[in-house]
Amino acid sequence: MNTILAALVSGVIFGLGLCVSEMVNPRRVIGFLDVFGAWDATLLAVMAAAVTVTGIAFPLVLKRARPVLTERFVVPEKTDIDLRLITGSVLFGIGWGLAGLCPGPAIAALASLSPSILMFVAAMIGGQWLASRFERQASTRG
């Protein structure tokens, strides 16, 4: 129960942060990505502040023997820059550049009840499903 509450509170603060920083607004995101147009520094400010907080606190937290509510930390252990990382990042970047929406802001923006956002999130889940099917095929084959 406590883990669910902690995740909920973290999600609420994250969602509020996405709105306060206007990262839910595709115009802000496209503005940042439009380096040859009317460049918008907002996203840079968001990343700078967020990474400063996590960059200082993560190493301190990870020094603990275990998290407050669970047995152990679950952090990615892969270190190699493989083809999957590269192609996936390129595909994600193209989609992000087309719409100005990435997963967090898209989900938070569902609160607007905009049908377009709902459609985007559905397409995004469809894309994840598509990729997971290929994963399963690849793993049964090899």
Place this chain on the structure above:
Amino acid sequence: MSFVESEKVSDANIIGGLSGGAMIGFASVLLLLMIGRIAGISGILGGVITFGAAKDVPWRAAFIAGLILGAALYRLIWGPLPLQLQVEGTVLAIAGILVGVGTRVSSGCTSGHGVCGLARRSKRSVAATFIFMGAAMLTVYVTRQVMS
């Protein structure tokens, strides 16, 4: 020749960006400290929509619900969400599919690779962040500067 410099500079929301960014960072720290998980939203979503292999669904669902609830709370306090869609219809759908496929294949998005991965000084996440930002900037350049 007149100066059009003013059109080149948009009204960046630095105060909102810094405070919202700090909240995003704090939320990520809270999740790691309390339950030992990385706040990577594509991964958390992928774990809820598991397509068969359900794992740790409750906390993931709670986090996703929290994201929407946070935005709803913003609406309640400050009014309508700042939301100006830049594309509609087919292009928006294609973008959604690409974001879904890409984040699944590369195991992360702006939050997991960006905010959290950079903080863990992960080589993979640094590479991913540079690649998706570069690809996105190139996409915006092609669609909004070259094609328009």
